[in-house]
Amino acid sequence: MNITIVYDSSTGTTAKAAEAMGKKMEEHGHQCRVQSVVQADPADVSEADLICIGTWVKGLFIILQHPTQGSMQFIERLGILEGKKAVVFCTYKLAAGSTLPKMAKALEGIGAQVVGQFKYRGPEPNSEFASFAASLT
Ligand SMILES: Cc1cc2nc3c(=O)[nH]c(=O)nc-3n(C[C@H](O)[C@H](O)[C@H](O)COP(=O)(O)O)c2cc1C
Known part of the structure; x- marks a missing residue:
């Protein structure tokens, strides 16, 4: 499968996760x-056959969390993705809130099928992502 991972990172954590x-x-x-x-x-x-978009979580740590403007603007620039598979991911410190659902909704709004949502408290993808990667055909 031909996969593209696109991320928005301020201090490198999300870049490392990607x-x-x-x-x-x-x-x-x-x-x-x-x-x-x-x-x-x-x-x-x-x-790409699978598009993964990642952001760091921005907000007031326990409330008002959201994806970065850069990640949402990138989704807007993608155009129509009818039937294309997509994954959203984020890195965070305390709580990710509705960051992933917001990105998923934007991708679904342009026709993508969101097949995975992953959040990491740091730069290491978790075991849930490892299982997902192993299941991809
Ligand atoms: C201005 C600012 C706001 C943040 N807001 C939140 C937040 O609401 N919730 C949270 O869990 N982490 C929050 N964080 C932490 C970052 O999301 C986290 O450290 C992330 O891994 C940074 O990714 P990066 O190194 O790719 O920029 C915030 C960080 C900054 C600088």
């Missing part, structure tokens, strides 16, 4: 490209 997710997918035989929202070209990204 790289680790890419490595894990490659271990399972998939081709994976990892890019920041600044580097990634939306037209190229929409060609």
Whole structure:
């Protein structure tokens, strides 16, 4: 499977998580490209079989959490993704709130099928993601 991971990271945690997710997918035989929202070209990204979009959680730590403007603006630039599989992920410190549902809703709004939502308290993808990567065919 041809996978693209796009992330928005301020201090590197989400970038590290994205790289680790890419490595894990490659271990399972998939081709994976990892890019920041600044580097990634939306037209190229929409060609992938699976699109993963990640953000760090922004808010007041226990309330008003949301994805970054950069990650949401990238989703807006993707255009129509009818039937395309997508994954959303985030890194956070205390509580992710509705960060992932907000991204999932935006992706579903442009026709994507959200097949995974993962949150990590730091740069390491969790065992739930490892199982997901192993299940991808
Ligand atoms: C301005 C600001 C707001 C934040 N708000 C939250 C929050 O509401 N909830 C939370 O769990 N973490 C919050 N965090 C922590 C970051 O989401 C977390 O450290 C994340 O892993 C940083 O990712 P990055 O290194 O890729 O930028 C906030 C961090 C900053 C700088």
